Amino acid sequence: xxxxxxxxxxxxxxxxxxxxxxxxxxxxxxxxxxxxxxxIVALALAIAGSSGTLGFFIASGISFAAIFPxxxxxxxxxxxxxxxxxxxFLFTPSGIGSLLxxxxxxxxxxxxxxxxxxxxxxxxxxxxxxxxxxMNGNKKKHQxxxxxxxxENE
Numbered sequence: 001x002x003x004x005x006x007x008x009x010x011x012x013x014x015x016x017x018x019x020x021x022x023x024x025x026x027x028x029x030x031x032x033x034x035x036x037x038x039x040i041v042a043l044a045l046a047i048a049g050s051s052g053t054l055g056f057f058i059a060s061g062i063s064f065a066a067i068f069p070x071x072x073x074x075x076x077x078x079x080x081x082x083x084x085x086x087x088x089f090l091f092t093p094s095g096i097g098s099l100l101x102x103x104x105x106x107x108x109x110x111x112x113x114x115x116x117x118x119x120x121x122x123x124x125x126x127x128x129x130x131x132x133x134x135m136n137g138n139k140k141k142h143q144x145x146x147x148x149x150x151x152e153n154e
Contacts, residue, residue, distance in 0.1 A: 010058035018065025029132060031070050036128045039063035043122055047115050067128065068094065 042060035045053050075090055076083045101124055109117025 007054050007057050010055075011061040014058055014061030015065045018062040019069065022066045022069055028070070029074060029135060032067055032074075033129055033132045035063040035066045035070070036125045036132065039067070040122055040125045040129070043118065043125070047118050047122075 039060045042056040042063065046056035046060065049056070072087060072090060075086045079086045101120075105117045105120050107117075108120055
């Protein structure tokens with residue numbers, strides 16, 4: 001029981017450090033891809049290995065820390081005149097998705113074991129990589145929306 005608490009506390013410690021320092025090293029679409037890929041590798045090593053490789057679970061926290069804030073920053077850069085709406089549209093589905101994903105992981109872990117449940121995270125991260133790759137490929141086609149003049153300036 002204390003071993004699980006140690007790994008979870010370690011993950012959130014590294015995650016928090018990542019969130020506090022992420023403004024120095026994130027902000028690009030490539031950061032989402034790199035962090036997702038490194039999280040996949042670290043989690044896969046933690047799941048596939050023995051108790052000696054569970055440190056990779058802790059290390060994956062730094063990668064997870066940068067994914068969502070970078071996506072939010074990119075969305076705000078793309079639509080600067082509509083950041084409130086964009087963040088609302090981003091946070092609402094991500095909250096619902098997180099709720100459903102965590103329920104699926106918990107149900108799978110209860111039914112088939114913790115390793116299998118946590119392996120579902122790898123699938124979710126792979127989806128992020130796929131979507132990020134598509135978006136990165138379409139980056140040249142998509143330009144940010146122009147900022148609408150405010151009524152105060154008229």
